[in-house]
Amino acid sequence: xxxxxxxxxxxRPAEEPAAATEDGTGQKLDLGPVGHLGDRLFAGLAxxxxxxxxxxxxxVGIFLLALAIPALADDQSSFLFSRIWEPGGDQPRFGIAAMxxxxxxxxxxxxxxxxxxxxGVALFVTFYSPKRLAQPVAYAVDLLAAxxxxxxxxxxxxxxxxxxxxxxxxxxxxxxxxxxxxxxxxDNVGVxxxxxxxxxxxxxxxxxAISREIFLxxxxxxxxxxxxxxxxxxxxxxxxxxPYGRSGVVSASMLGLGxxxxxxxxxxxxxxxxxxxxxxxxxxxxxxxxxxxxxANNAAEFDSPEKTGAYIAAGLVLFVVTFLVNSAARIxxxxxxxxxxxxxxxxxxxxxxxxxxxS
Amino acid sequence: MTxxxxxxxxxxxxxxxxxxxxxxxxxxxxxxxxxxVLAFVIALIxxxxxxxxxxxKGYHLLLNAExxxxxxxxxxxxREGGGAYHAIMGTLIMxxxxxxxxxxxxxLGAIYLVEYGKGTKAARVVSFMIDILTGVPSIVAALFVxxxxxxxxxxxxxxxxxxxxxxxxxxxxxxxxxxxxLKLVPDELREASYALGVPKWKTILKVVVPTAFGGIVTxxxxxxxxxxxxxxxxxxxxxxxxxxxxxxxxxxMGALPTMINQDRTELALQPAxxxxxxxxxxxxxxxxxxxxxxxxxxRFSTITSK
Numbered sequence: 063x064x065x066x067x068x069x070x071x072x073x074r075p076a077e078e079p080a081a082a083t084e085d086g087t088g089q090k091l092d093l094g095p096v097g098h099l100g101d102r103l104f105a106g107l108a109x110x111x112x113x114x115x116x117x118x119x120x121x122v123g124i125f126l127l128a129l130a131i132p133a134l135a136d137d138q139s140s141f142l143f144s145r146i147w148e149p150g151g152d153q154p155r156f157g158i159a160a161m162x163x164x165x166x167x168x169x170x171x172x173x174x175x176x177x178x179x180x181x182g183v184a185l186f187v188t189f190y191s192p193k194r195l196a197q198p199v200a201y202a203v204d205l206l207a208a209x210x211x212x213x214x215x216x217x218x219x220x221x222x223x224x225x226x227x228x229x230x231x232x233x234x235x236x237x238x239x240x241x242x243x244x245x246x247x248x249d250n251v252g253v254x255x256x257x258x259x260x261x262x263x264x265x266x267x268x269x270x271a272i273s274r275e276i277f278l279x280x281x282x283x284x285x286x287x288x289x290x291x292x293x294x295x296x297x298x299x300x301x302x303x304x305p306y307g308r309s310g311v312v313s314a315s316m317l318g319l320g321x322x323x324x325x326x327x328x329x330x331x332x333x334x335x336x337x338x339x340x341x342x343x344x345x346x347x348x349x350x351x352x353x354x355x356x357x358a359n360n361a362a363e364f365d366s367p368e369k370t371g372a373y374i375a376a377g378l379v380l381f382v383v384t385f386l387v388n389s390a391a392r393i394x395x396x397x398x399x400x401x402x403x404x405x406x407x408x409x410x411x412x413x414x415x416x417x418x419x420x421s
Numbered sequence: 422m423t424x425x426x427x428x429x430x431x432x433x434x435x436x437x438x439x440x441x442x443x444x445x446x447x448x449x450x451x452x453x454x455x456x457x458v459l460a461f462v463i464a465l466i467x468x469x470x471x472x473x474x475x476x477x478k479g480y481h482l483l484l485n486a487e488x489x490x491x492x493x494x495x496x497x498x499x500r501e502g503g504g505a506y507h508a509i510m511g512t513l514i515m516x517x518x519x520x521x522x523x524x525x526x527x528x529l530g531a532i533y534l535v536e537y538g539k540g541t542k543a544a545r546v547v548s549f550m551i552d553i554l555t556g557v558p559s560i561v562a563a564l565f566v567x568x569x570x571x572x573x574x575x576x577x578x579x580x581x582x583x584x585x586x587x588x589x590x591x592x593x594x595x596x597x598x599x600x601x602x603l604k605l606v607p608d609e610l611r612e613a614s615y616a617l618g619v620p621k622w623k624t625i626l627k628v629v630v631p632t633a634f635g636g637i638v639t640x641x642x643x644x645x646x647x648x649x650x651x652x653x654x655x656x657x658x659x660x661x662x663x664x665x666x667x668x669x670x671x672x673x674m675g676a677l678p679t680m681i682n683q684d685r686t687e688l689a690l691q692p693a694x695x696x697x698x699x700x701x702x703x704x705x706x707x708x709x710x711x712x713x714x715x716x717x718x719x720r721f722s723t724i725t726s727k
Contacts, residue, residue: 104622108537111529112547115592119550122557122565122589129568182460190457199461201716206468208712210650212678213701216685217471263467270464294446296453324558326653327678331685354560354653361567361657370572377564381557388556 126378133371141375145342147356149372150363156372158379160342164350165380168254168329169322171346172261177315179262180269185299187270188277200274207267215331218260223251223332230255234347244345252334254346260328265318272317276310277303309394316391320384326354335359353380472705479702482695488703492675493663498684498693505700507665507675511580512707514669515676516649518584523591524641528630530592531599536625555593562589563654570658578659580669583676586654591644598640602633635718642715646708652678677704 134141136154144157183203187196230253234245284302293301304311334349336342343350351359357373364370482488491504530547538544566586570576606629614624630637655661660673661683680700687693 098620098622101620101622104625105537108529108533111526112533112538112543114526115530115547115554115596116550118589118592119553122562125568126561126565129572179460179464182457183464186457186461190454191461202468203464205709205712206464208646208650208705208708209468209471210652210678210701210704210708212650212652212681213471213475213705216681216697216701217474220688221470221474222467266464294450296450297446299453320556324556324560326558326560327656327682354558357560357564358653358656364567364572364657367572370568374564374568377561381561384556384558385553388552392552 126374126381129367129371130375130378131371133368134375136368137372147372149369150366154368154372158353158376161351161353161356161376162379163344164254164333165323165352165354165383167346168258168261168350168352169319171255171258172265172322173315173319175259175262176266176269176318177311180266180273180314180318181311183266183270184273184277185303187274189295189299189303200271203267203270205267206263207271211264211325211328212331214260214264215328218256218328219252219332222260223256226256226259227251230347234345241344242346244343244347246343246345246348250334250349252332252349254333254348254350257329257332258346260332261322261325264325264328265321268321269311269314269318272314273307273311276307276314280306309397313391313395316387316394320387320391323352323384323387324354324380325352326358330355330358353377475698475702475705478695479698479700482699483702488699492665493680493696494665496663498687498690501692501695503663503696505677505680505696505703507663508677508680508700509703509707510665510667511662511674511676512649512678512704514667515580515584515587515674516645518581518669519587519591519648520641520645522584523588523644524595526588527592527595527644528599528637530596531603532625532630534596534600535603536621536629551593551596554589555597557589559586559590559651559653560657562586563657565589566654567657577671578673579671580659580666580674582658583654583674584669586658587648587651590651591648594644594647595637595640598643599633599637602636602640603629605636606632635721639715639719642711642718646711646715649711650678650704650708652682655679656682677707 133149133154137156138153139146139155139157141157143159144155145160147156147160148154149156187200187203191199231245233255234243237243238245280303284306285298288298288302289295329352333351333355335351336349353376357377360373364373485504487502488504488506489509490506491502492507493503493505494507496503530551534544534547538547563586566582566589570582570585571578576582610628610632611624614628615621619627655676655678659676659679661679662673662675664675666672666674677700681697681704684693684697688697
């Protein structure tokens, strides 16, 4: 019989008094009557839940792969490099290049817009706002995360896109010679750039909340040291706060990017789907489809396993990309900088609730 | 006299050099302050704008009792009237089923990570898998459930399938927050319990979990708030129904996000537009109430307030 903890075998009572006198906490936790029926049951339940989580994730991955592979095998064009998407019929031809481009470019632009503002807001809340204002302000920004994404989409296309129109015109007039900013014909407001700005608003609370937590962790000695040396407030932030929080801010940006990559409904509502006959346009002032919006848009097409498999393959690519981005964020936090090793307790107390973000 | 006067400024000048700000530094400082305040104002604009839009366009329908008690049955986009009862109930039912599945797994999983598996390789694997799950986009979760539920098993599109995909999204949120809370429970409490001869499982159930209860509930509320606003799984996994359907295993089901989605192409028609914004406001209110509750509980729970 093995112990329910898997750490201390039950048949070593001689060691227990010694362990109890030590200050080591890990040992003491195992002193409960091992082998008790309730204990075994409960440990089994807890361990089973842990195992279930592993099983679920493995199942999701294997299952999606299993359905995607036959469809990929039938694919008559290059899955990674083709921009055609015709998954049905005898000669299915589909590739993710166009979706990949739109997904990545819209998310990166969103990140580029959101991160500077988020850093500004985080600095404002931690160092500039009056103490009494700081908490309500932090809550207000967190509220942005509580607004469901479909409402962002609706507001974005109906109210925000018209305001953005002059900006788009201005940018495309000034920089139109670069393909990225080329102005396509028509007066389309549902363009990648609009989606990016709305995505930026959506990921703002995530990036702000994490940056804020990290700025709060800057050692007081560093800050006061800088001020004591005669630094201005900004110099104090530049020399003490920003270097300390750099890795945290980078990882927050990556998490924001991950969220933008997978966002579905807001993008679905805002982006206008290009006409099938139009030539593909790389401009951010043209319409397009991301992985998520393409899948959601074509849910009605999931009638045959082959077609479904094509969309699942696209979903898998999205899954892999988001996973890579999120892992990069975690690795940055774990590896580098003092900001990476922040005490858990303070982290919770600094910002009690930031998980409310709906994507 | 002049010598003294000349000596003094030299000394003063150096002192001033250390404490005072040169023009460029002062300017930079002011500029940074302005930019930071500006960033804050910019961040606040969309929030206020969205809330203003939704509230001003949606509030008047919410004042009718009809909105809370009737469905959209038989009401076309051109007609006024009807309510969101079917959608509110649908959203609540699907969220509750999701919570009923996700919360026990999440809490037990967190207990495993903190109380049983601490530091073991298995716990690291579980933790890594949760990290993966955290990053799964809602559309991928929906696609997975579609593949299992409909493509493989051949079942119909029903509310329960939506709940299954929402479980994948809610599970990591609740698990992580529960884990954080359990970690905050001081070891002294566990040790005191063991010293009294209480078995480990009873210690966890009667000492550790009750101590962390407020925080766990907060995590559940935030998880619920997150899944209620999800739209992508609803689009793929269940059809929108204007009728009241309280059975998650049979037939299409209304939900607030799909109610918004249903009429969003008909916004030129006033009755449809009114309903869209009213549904949006209802959804925001639901999510907000959960968020505020979560925060209140977090504030008054024993551990976090320490």
